[in-house]
Amino acid sequence: MEIGKVNELIIYVLAEDYAGYNSPFWAQHGISFLIEIRSGHMRRRILFDTGSYAEPILFNMKLLSIEPKTVDMIVLSHSHFDHTGGLLGLMKEINKEIPIFAHPEIFKISFALEPEFIYAGIPPLRGGSKEAIEELGGIWILTREPIRLVPGVFTLGEIAEDEKVEFEKSQTLGLYTLKDGKIVPDSINDEIGLAINTEKGLVIIGGCSHPGIVSMVKKAMKISGIKKVYAVVGGFHLINANEERINNTVDALKRLGVRKVYTGHCTGLRAENMFLKKFGNNFEKLHAGKVIAIR
Numbered sequence: 001m002e003i004g005k006v007n008e009l010i011i012y013v014l015a016e017d018y019a020g021y022n023s024p025f026w027a028q029h030g031i032s033f034l035i036e037i038r039s040g041h042m043r044r045r046i047l048f049d050t051g052s053y054a055e056p057i058l059f060n061m062k063l064l065s066i067e068p069k070t071v072d073m074i075v076l077s078h079s080h081f082d083h084t085g086g087l088l089g090l091m092k093e094i095n096k097e098i099p100i101f102a103h104p105e106i107f108k109i110s111f112a113l114e115p116e117f118i119y120a121g122i123p124p125l126r127g128g129s130k131e132a133i134e135e136l137g138g139i140w141i142l143t144r145e146p147i148r149l150v151p152g153v154f155t156l157g158e159i160a161e162d163e164k165v166e167f168e169k170s171q172t173l174g175l176y177t178l179k180d181g182k183i184v185p186d187s188i189n190d191e192i193g194l195a196i197n198t199e200k201g202l203v204i205i206g207g208c209s210h211p212g213i214v215s216m217v218k219k220a221m222k223i224s225g226i227k228k229v230y231a232v233v234g235g236f237h238l239i240n241a242n243e244e245r246i247n248n249t250v251d252a253l254k255r256l257g258v259r260k261v262y263t264g265h266c267t268g269l270r271a272e273n274m275f276l277k278k279f280g281n282n283f284e285k286l287h288a289g290k291v292i293a294i295r
């Protein structure tokens, strides 16, 4: 794939589990980033995930002087409610025809059985149904394949089992789905990531990074043929991971030459602490209202 490059990338953190100290921004469980691309006179705004609820995102957008109508495209990293729950409310404010990129299984039934039954997928009243979103102008682009959105920006598509590094083949989250009326383990292979080729190298963005952030970085390198990785951004779902998995992840990212790590959400304090130890000042904790500029 001919990828291209962006001159400037700005990531506004619209939803995060943490708001920062003494912050005017609202926190919530989930992720939402506004990804702004600038290349020459071109400016594109991609909304990556929609948190659990729309209201705190709209509140934070106002503080950042971002008009919802200026969003050009939406990417949903995966089906989980803390990434899709704000979609309906945000679509009402975006109020125009807009492409929404996601995996074909984004609407699947996904649930936990411990400690009790918990539905984990798109919440119908907040995230909306396929049809409800279409009625508001949403155009679903559901594909397992990587797709280039603008020059320098592409989704990773599905990370196939044989594209995963060995230590990321096991899940760190036990969920189930339904197949022909049978309850089967959910492989959570509906997560697609986003990658941006900047002057400093690739920036890879994950929602929860359920396929594993290392496998996602490798996929971005494989798609683009670019070996230089500047940053990884997002939740890495290491909150329930054992120490070995955490160490393997941190070491592998180091070995791949990743310079900066921006993480929070489901990464967990133990993993964040390890990133701080190994990356020092190049580790930054995400929080609502944080603005990351890469040029």
Ligand SMILES: [Fe+2]
Residues within 6 Å of the ligand: 030, 031, 080, 082, 083, 207, 208, 235, 265, 266
């Ligand atoms: Fe999440």
Ligand SMILES: [Fe+2]
Residues within 6 Å of the ligand: 078, 080, 208, 210
């Ligand atoms: Fe998730």
